[in-house]
Amino acid sequence: MERKPKVAVIGMGYVGIVGAVCLAKMGHEVVGVDVNERKISMLKKGKLPIYETDLDKYFNEVKDKLTFTTDTKEAVKETELCFVCVGTPSRPDGEVDLSYVKASAEAIGEGLKEKEGFYTVVYRSTIPPGTSHNLIIPTIEKHSGKKRGKDFGYAFNPEFLREGTAIYDFFNPPKTVVGTEEEEVAQLLFDIYKELPEAKIKLPIVESEMVKYVDNVWHAIKVAFANEVGYFAKRHGADGRLVMEVFCKDRKLNLSPYYLKPGFAFGGSCLPKDVKGFVAIAREKGIEIPLIEHVMPSNRKHIEKAKKMVEEVVPKTEPVTIVGLAFKPGTDDVRESPAVYLAKELQEAGYTLNFYDPLVKREHIEGYFGKGFIDFSKVKFLNSPEETFKEKNLVLTGSFKEIPQEPEAYEGKRVFDLNGLLYKRNDLIERCEYYGMCW
Numbered sequence: 001m002e003r004k005p006k007v008a009v010i011g012m013g014y015v016g017i018v019g020a021v022c023l024a025k026m027g028h029e030v031v032g033v034d035v036n037e038r039k040i041s042m043l044k045k046g047k048l049p050i051y052e053t054d055l056d057k058y059f060n061e062v063k064d065k066l067t068f069t070t071d072t073k074e075a076v077k078e079t080e081l082c083f084v085c086v087g088t089p090s091r092p093d094g095e096v097d098l099s100y101v102k103a104s105a106e107a108i109g110e111g112l113k114e115k116e117g118f119y120t121v122v123y124r125s126t127i128p129p130g131t132s133h134n135l136i137i138p139t140i141e142k143h144s145g146k147k148r149g150k151d152f153g154y155a156f157n158p159e160f161l162r163e164g165t166a167i168y169d170f171f172n173p174p175k176t177v178v179g180t181e182e183e184e185v186a187q188l189l190f191d192i193y194k195e196l197p198e199a200k201i202k203l204p205i206v207e208s209e210m211v212k213y214v215d216n217v218w219h220a221i222k223v224a225f226a227n228e229v230g231y232f233a234k235r236h237g238a239d240g241r242l243v244m245e246v247f248c249k250d251r252k253l254n255l256s257p258y259y260l261k262p263g264f265a266f267g268g269s270c271l272p273k274d275v276k277g278f279v280a281i282a283r284e285k286g287i288e289i290p291l292i293e294h295v296m297p298s299n300r301k302h303i304e305k306a307k308k309m310v311e312e313v314v315p316k317t318e319p320v321t322i323v324g325l326a327f328k329p330g331t332d333d334v335r336e337s338p339a340v341y342l343a344k345e346l347q348e349a350g351y352t353l354n355f356y357d358p359l360v361k362r363e364h365i366e367g368y369f370g371k372g373f374i375d376f377s378k379v380k381f382l383n384s385p386e387e388t389f390k391e392k393n394l395v396l397t398g399s400f401k402e403i404p405q406e407p408e409a410y411e412g413k414r415v416f417d418l419n420g421l422l423y424k425r426n427d428l429i430e431r432c433e434y435y436g437m438c439w
Helices: 014-025 037-046 055-061 074-075 099-112 131-144 164-169 183-192 205-235 241-248 272-286 293-310 338-348 362-369
Strands: 005-012 030-033 064-070 079-084 119-123 152-156 176-179 200-203 319-325 353-356 380-381 393-396 414-417 435-436
Touching: 005 014, 005 074, 005 099, 014 030, 014 055, 014 079, 014 164, 030 074, 055 164, 064 241, 074 099, 079 099, 099 119, 099 131, 119 131, 119 183, 131 152, 131 205, 152 176, 152 183, 152 205, 176 183, 176 205, 183 200, 183 272, 200 205, 200 380, 205 241, 205 272, 293 338, 293 393, 293 414, 319 338, 338 353
Parallel strands: 005 030, 005 079, 030 064, 079 119, 119 152, 176 200, 319 353, 319 393, 353 380, 393 414, 414 435
Antiparallel strands: none
């Protein structure tokens, strides 16, 4: 019979107590830890301090595998790894209160000081990116006198539990994410979770810390978006729920990975026009839609960020080459093209420009934006990728994708990659001075 490591679960709130019970159900001996003596007293008496669907049933089935204590130091000494599930509440100003995280790291460090052998620390609390490297690991090292990677392992392992369905969610996660730089630690956790369905994903620590935040912000945006659509629909005598039911039928664009890659601003004949039209109608009818109202200003910020990225490193004496002028690949359509708006911003900042897009001519730009929007006396149109990639400062907007694949083409260049054309192409990136838009 396979031996299961004995674990401590630190923090007996919703996440912690559910995790402790589910780990015990999976066959682990579990020590539940909390500084709240009343809570631990209840658990020792077989009483749950919270209600969660089916938790009492599972709790009663695994009581013989559970012990409880207020002493983190002792719990660390008698286990092989710990899962930390302490609270990270909001302060009045909205900042994250990390006092419980820091206190738990101090206590774990004190326990490690007297413990022999290698130990693994796994944080599950939702924490701001960088907290592991900047607070948790240094605190454990300071209080233990030991070093991560040599004396103890560390991972961040975000949880995806919803209150009311937490037991089900533990055993049926949408994904299992382990953030660590240590292969042995990742393998230990994947072995623990091996019976769980869906993808097992190993990430660097900072990216793993971000995952839960991004998930929850997206969920909040979805709720806010659906509500704003509902208000808009009701004022027009339409059934907002029926509209959203049909919206959710589209698994190709609406509910899919499509449009969810960080990069440059959107443009074209549809998205800007329809967002602006939706907002204008809402204002006319007095419908408050603050989320949707801020979509276009947010989009504009990405153009400003691209301009700033260029300004920070390119002298005004050097020309800037914009590669791709249409709003998307495979078209000559420049309507609301963010590349043209960026060109305008760079000209106003004092740069001379080169343009390369085999499908887009001067008349396309003037036809939509009007004469004078771009000062073409300060623009040179290039005729080929070969001519284009002789230039030093290249802004790859993503709307022209047939860029050189030979590493030598990037030698000595500054490349501003706005839509990830060179993303993870280390053979090309290492040859140039590379700037990624969102990575």
